[in-house]
Amino acid sequence: xxxxxxxxxxxxxxxxxxxxxxxxxxxxxxxxxxxxxxxxxxxxxxxxxxxxxxxxxxxxxxxxxxxxxxxxxxxxxxxxxxxxxxxxxxxxxxxxxxxxxxxxxxxxxxxxxxxxxxxxxxxxxxxxxxxxxxxxxxxxxxxxxxxxxxxxxxxxxxxxxxxxxxxxxxxxxxxxxxxxxxxxxxxxxxxxxxxxxxxxxxxxxxxxxxxxxxxxxxxxxxxxxxxxxxxxxxxxxxxxxxxxxxxxxxxxxxxxxxxxxxxxxxxxxxxxxxxxxxxxxxxxxxxxxxxxxxxxxxxxxxxxxxxxxxxxxxxxxxxxxxxxxxxxxxxxxxxxxxxxxxxxxxxxxxxxxxxxxxxxxxxxxxxxxxxxxxxxxxxxxxxxxxxxxxxxxxxxxxxxxxxxxxxxxxxxxxxxxxxxxxxxxxxxxxxxxxxxxxxxxxxxxxxxxxxxxxxxxxxxxxxxxxxxxxxxxxxxxxxxxxxxxxxxxxxxxxxxxxxxxxxxxxxxxxxxxxxxxxxxxxxxxxxxxxxxxxxxxxxxxxxxxxxxxxxxxxxxxxxxxxxxxxxxxxxxxxxxxxxxxxxxxxxxxxxxxxxxxxxxxxxxxxxxxxxxxxxxxxxxxxxxxxxxxxxxxxxxxxxxxxxxxxxxxxxxxxxxxxxxxxxxxxxxxxxxxxxxxxxxxxxxxxxxxxxxxxxxxxxxxxxxxxxxxxxxxxxxxxxxxxxxxxxxxxxxxxxxxxxxxxxxxxxxxxxxxxxxxxxxxxxxxxxxxxxxxxxxxxxxxxxxxxxxxxxxxxxxxxxxxxxxxxxxxxxxxxxxxxxxxxxxxxxxxxxxxxxxxxxxxxxxxxxxxxxxxxx
Numbered sequence: 001x002x003x004x005x006x007x008x009x010x011x012x013x014x015x016x017x018x019x020x021x022x023x024x025x026x027x028x029x030x031x032x033x034x035x036x037x038x039x040x041x042x043x044x045x046x047x048x049x050x051x052x053x054x055x056x057x058x059x060x061x062x063x064x065x066x067x068x069x070x071x072x073x074x075x076x077x078x079x080x081x082x083x084x085x086x087x088x089x090x091x092x093x094x095x096x097x098x099x100x101x102x103x104x105x106x107x108x109x110x111x112x113x114x115x116x117x118x119x120x121x122x123x124x125x126x127x128x129x130x131x132x133x134x135x136x137x138x139x140x141x142x143x144x145x146x147x148x149x150x151x152x153x154x155x156x157x158x159x160x161x162x163x164x165x166x167x168x169x170x171x172x173x174x175x176x177x178x179x180x181x182x183x184x185x186x187x188x189x190x191x192x193x194x195x196x197x198x199x200x201x202x203x204x205x206x207x208x209x210x211x212x213x214x215x216x217x218x219x220x221x222x223x224x225x226x227x228x229x230x231x232x233x234x235x236x237x238x239x240x241x242x243x244x245x246x247x248x249x250x251x252x253x254x255x256x257x258x259x260x261x262x263x264x265x266x267x268x269x270x271x272x273x274x275x276x277x278x279x280x281x282x283x284x285x286x287x288x289x290x291x292x293x294x295x296x297x298x299x300x301x302x303x304x305x306x307x308x309x310x311x312x313x314x315x316x317x318x319x320x321x322x323x324x325x326x327x328x329x330x331x332x333x334x335x336x337x338x339x340x341x342x343x344x345x346x347x348x349x350x351x352x353x354x355x356x357x358x359x360x361x362x363x364x365x366x367x368x369x370x371x372x373x374x375x376x377x378x379x380x381x382x383x384x385x386x387x388x389x390x391x392x393x394x395x396x397x398x399x400x401x402x403x404x405x406x407x408x409x410x411x412x413x414x415x416x417x418x419x420x421x422x423x424x425x426x427x428x429x430x431x432x433x434x435x436x437x438x439x440x441x442x443x444x445x446x447x448x449x450x451x452x453x454x455x456x457x458x459x460x461x462x463x464x465x466x467x468x469x470x471x472x473x474x475x476x477x478x479x480x481x482x483x484x485x486x487x488x489x490x491x492x493x494x495x496x497x498x499x500x501x502x503x504x505x506x507x508x509x510x511x512x513x514x515x516x517x518x519x520x521x522x523x524x525x526x527x528x529x530x531x532x533x534x535x536x537x538x539x540x541x542x543x544x545x546x547x548x549x550x551x552x553x554x555x556x557x558x559x560x561x562x563x564x565x566x567x568x569x570x571x572x573x574x575x576x577x578x579x580x581x582x583x584x585x586x587x588x589x590x591x592x593x594x595x596x597x598x599x600x601x602x603x604x605x606x607x608x609x610x611x612x613x614x615x616x617x618x619x620x621x622x623x624x625x626x627x628x629x630x631x632x633x634x635x636x637x638x639x640x641x642x643x644x645x646x647x648x649x650x651x652x653x654x655x656x657x658x659x660x661x662x663x664x665x666x667x668x669x670x671x672x673x674x675x676x677x678x679x680x681x682x683x684x685x686x687x688x689x690x691x692x693x694x695x696x697x698x699x700x701x702x703x704x705x706x707x708x709x710x711x712x713x714x715x716x717x718x719x720x721x722x723x724x725x726x727x728x729x730x731x732x733x734x735x736x737x738x739x740x741x742x743x744x745x746x747x748x749x750x751x752x753x754x755x756x757x758x759x760x761x762x763x764x765x766x767x768x769x770x771x772x773x774x775x776x777x778x779x780x781x782x783x784x785x786x787x788x789x790x791x792x793x794x795x796x797x798x799x800x801x802x803x804x805x806x807x808x809x810x811x812x813x814x815x816x817x818x819x820x821x822x823x824x825x826x827x828x829x830x831x832x833x834x835x836x837x838x839x840x841x842x843x844x845x846x847x848x849x850x851x852x853x854x855x
Contacts, residue, residue, distance in 0.1 A: 016290035018347055022160035025297025029153030029458060032304055036142045036149070037117055043139055045120075046127035049480045053233075054123035057472060060237035060723040061119050064204060064730070065245065069108060071731055072196045075739070076104055079192065083836070090537060091530075091839040093182045095170065099162060100836075103189030106154040107252050111197055111245035114147035118244045118465065122236075122472035126482065129473065129489040134311060136493055137321065140473060144466035145307045147248050148458045152303070155190075155256040156296050162186065163263075163293065176285045177271050180264040181529045184522055185836045187260050190253035191829040195738050198825050199663055201246035202818030204730035205238025206667045208722065209813050211674030217806050220682065220702045221798055224790070225475035227707045230681040230717035231674055234726045236475045239468035241730075242817050247508065250824055251461050254511045255296070255454045257828055261518035262292040262447030268525040269440035272628060273354060284354055287347050288444060292451040294347070295364065298339040299332075303458025306332030319385060321496045325463050329375075332456040333368055340364050340452065355434070355441070360448060362432030367449030367514060368456075370425035374510040375460075377417035381410060382780030384495075384788035388414075393785040393805065396794055400807035403782070407808050411778025411815070418773050422513050425449060439629050443521040450514035453507075460507055467497030495787055509776060512824035513769045519831035520761045523838065524632050527754055530839040531561075532624035535574030541565040544572075550598025554612050554621065558593040559846035560584050560635065562621055564610070574624030576635040578609060583619060590615045636754040644854060648756035651748055652763025652830075655741070656771055659826055660819040662737045667814040670729030677725055685709055685716050741826050745833045749841035753849050757834050757841065765827050772823035779816025782808040 045051050080097045087094035121143030129136030166179045174182075208231050216222045216229035225232055266288025270281055310328040341361050348357035380386050384393065388410050395406040429449035435442015474490035476482075482490075535557060544553045544565045554562045554575060562575035577587060591597075591614060601611040608628060609620035622631045638645055688709045689699050698704045709716050749757045786805035794801040834841075 016286045016294075016347065018294040018343060019160070019163070019290040021297035022156050022293035023164075023297075025300035026153045026157035026160060028304070029149040029156070029300045033146045033149040033153060036146050036307075040117070040121050040124060040139055040143045040146070043124040044127050045123045046476075047480070050123045050126060050476055053227075053476050053479050054119065056233050056719055057122065057236045057240070058116075058119035060233060060720075060727075061115050061240045063723070064237065064241050064727045065112060065115060067727055067731055068196065068200050071200075071735065072104075072108070072193060075196070075735075076101070076189075076192070079188075079742075086837075086840060091534075091843060092185070092836070096182060096185045096836070099183065099186030100189035102158060103186045103256065104193045105189075106158050107190045107193040107197075107249050110147070110150045110154050110248050110252055113150050114248045114465065115240055115245045117143050117146040118240050118469050118472070121469050123476050125469060125473035125493070126476045126480075126486065126490060129477070129493065130482070130486050133489045133492070136473070136489055137324070138311065140469045140493060140497075141310055141325070141462060141466045142307070143469050144464070145459070145462035147244060147465035148303065148461035149300075151248050151252045151461055152255060152296065152300055152458045155252055156259070156293065156300070158186075159183070159256065159259050160293055163289070175271070176267045176282070176289060177264075177525070178529060178533075180260070180267045180289060181526050184260045184264045184526065185832075187253065187257040187519075187832045188829075188836045190249075190256045191825060191832045192738070192742065194249035194253040195741060195822065195825045195829050196734055197249035198246045198822045199737055199818070200730045200734035201238075201242040202663065202814070202822060203666045203670055203733050204726045205235075205242035206813045206818050207670030207674050207729050208234035208238040208726045209817075210667070210671035210810050211235075211678050211722070213806050213810050214671075215675050215678040215682070218803055219679075222702050223478065223797060225478035226702075227479040228685075228702060228705050228717060230678050230719060231722045232475065232479065232717075233719035234674070234722040236472050237723055238726065239471050243468040244465050246821065247464055248461065250508055250821060251454070251457055251511070253825065253828060254450075254508065254515050255457050257832060258447065258450035258454055258511070258515040258518060259292045259296055261515065261522040262444060262451055263289040264522045264525055265440065265444040265447045265518065266291065268522075268528075269438065269444045272440050272626070273438065280354075288355065291344065291347060291360070292448055294343055295336075295340055295448070295451055295455055298343060299336050299455030300458050302332040302335035302339060303456050303462075305335060306456065306459040307462060321492065322385075322500075325466075325496070325500060328459055329456065329463060330372075332459045333372060336452075336455050337365060337368065340455070359432045359434055360445060363429035363445035363449045364452035364455075366425045366428040366432060367452035370421050370449070370514075371453035371460075371507055371510050373421045374418045375507050377414070377421070378507075378777060378780070381414040381777045382784055384784045389781045389784050389788065392781050392808075393788045393794060393801075396785070396789065396801035396804040396808075399800075400804040403785070403804050403808035404811055407778050407782045407785075407812065410781050411774040414777040415770050415773045418510055419770060422510060422769070425514070426517065440525075443518070443629075446514065446521065447518035450511060450518050453511050453514060463500040464507075467500050470494045470497035495784075508821065508824050509769065509772045512772070512828055513765065516761070516765045516827045516831050519828060519835065520758070520765065521629075523757070523761065523831060523835050524629055526835050526838045527636075527842055528624060528627060528632050530842045531576070532574040534839065534843055535561060535563045535624060536572045539563055539565070539572045541570050541572045544596060548596050548598040551600045551602070552610065553596055553598050554610075555596045556587075556591040556593060558588070559850070560587065561846075562612070564621070564623070575610065575612075575621040576624055576627060576631065578620050578622050578631060578634055583617075586617070587614055587619060636758075638755045638758045642755050644752040644849075645755045645759040648748055648752050648759025649763040650759075651744070651756075652760040652765070653767040655744055655760070655764055655830070656768040656823060656826065659737055659741065660771060660775075660823065662740070663733075663819045663822055664814045666729075666733030666737070667818050670726065670733060673725050673729060674722060677722055681717050681721075684711055688716065737822075741829050742833055745830045746837050746840070749834060749837065750845050750848050751852060752854065753845040754841060761831050761834060764830050768823045768827040772820045775815035775820030775823070779812030779814075779820065782812030783816065785809075
């Protein structure tokens, strides 16, 4: 009864020629990434001291990445071995490990190239700012654009090439539903790499930042990025590994996962429409699957146009600088709105009776508008241009305690806009796509809303990656003693970067919520595909039908599962018992596993079930290959009254909180080592100054210290030692939280079954989303309140208010740069892990649950 939706290249070209936009857009993104990289590298890196500082940061960043990739490689070796084993046993496709590996490699490559560009651009931005503010902005922003473009370029290239290969070479006997289901599993490679990058980078950067702030600023009274602070270089390295490589990997997997999930939902929706005509079904399925890829390709072109329109005048204020970057984002968003409308009207013009192109455009706009609203709200709650952060800065007048209280309250309050926006966007996207009459099509609308939100990622990520580049440029200016006007320009670029980084985090959180929801919906489709595949695998239809009368023969497999053979066609497919608990027990008591039953009743089109006689009763069995999502949820008892679902729900909430606790404690331990090292080096330096004849009064004032001192042939401050402490701490501490995110969904699935996994994903998504917003916005507000005071307000640098703000910023550092951003990935990773191991859970969870008394 399966409708084969396999298409060769001519079918792809005739049914969905817009597919070609995806690889063209991907290649275009990579070409312009090379172009922007060369334009940035054409600028001078400055004088020898600027080059020396930049090289120290660059060397530390690359050393960290090399060590991180070695740890990730070991984890992936074990993961790939498990996936190969599942492939050999028939539970998983043997191509899955290959796709997972390539997704990981592409994600790691974007991190490496983006980091290299960022560390090459910092000193060039400083030197460019000596000439003009506009030139400094252009260098930093074009360097950030390299990161944005390689992320979308590699991700879309990966997706589109696999889609082409599966539909022309690899998927000879597979339906498009099965093809997109297999491709969806590749997302685990990007998600796992992203979690390691985010957690490791976050621990690194915050260990260095906390050490530099508490010892250098609070205890020693040094300014930001003072060259005499041993943790300064490690702090600058951390800005890159956390906010360039980490954020890039985060949004790479959101972009990649949202496209794959939407493709899978589109194929499943077409298959579930019951169009009757297999050719029409194939056409609609191909169009729905190709739409998110084509949309992403158009988004790349729009992002490129947005990048080129970003510019500012020389005497620009902070708000004017911000508007110049926002104009680029808004211009790209307006263009994608028009491009998406043209695309969808063309794509579904001849299928409008089944799919509304205008409706799907409404879904895309829901996601795009939601992303912009969340970005604006994040900027409002975190920028010192607005009242919330100004009020927070005022709280420093009464000490650090009130700063912590007010910042925590601000972060909690700020969640209302993103949460309400996402709720409205989900409902709008669902209904615009036609969810009122076709549930799966509505879920497709939610998925493509996520793609719409991320369609202009090329420029939105550019505005985010710009932040740490500008921050490092300011550090370079401070450490190399540049003229005051240069520091003023880099400070303005840095402050702008703080706001764009906070906005980028809000955008990442919003996209994570929609992507995770799309993956949650896709999980049900994957479970359905695996259930039918496992039940129908290696079944001899002729042997089943021989000797048993009836138009159909059903063989009981236990746990409410059947395999059904149709006599007229010879098709074999799975069946699911839809009944109350009482009837399920009756069926289990009446039938032995392997027992066959013949029956004559055809499929009831109204209920989508077959009537199968069992004992003296007739039970309803839904075909697993054509079951509706409602029937799937009914079969697995996915209701809030099911204790397994409730248990999974609480496990999801627990996972989010424990994950945050582990990552924050990791920052605390690594920062403790960093602070002790900074204090030790300060002690060594004081002793050296004393031996050189400096007075006690001069030694007591760190601002009178020379930038470097030789102690027994070794230069102090010893930047490399602090870099090493952050690197080792991050590598050690990132493993347990990351492995926990992989292991828990599998464990919950095996014990609590599919219902437990659905609960886990729902609990992790809702709690993780809210906590991530709270942490990101509270941390961003604390950071910018400190920046506002450093501009001369409330006593300025060195005042008691400044010290109170530094304490608040220190608390907010792991909030906004470690735990909060990592939650974005966690909620998507647990979903993609569940998708990848759906076959394992479907096969073994019924027996394990029954053994534990949970059957």
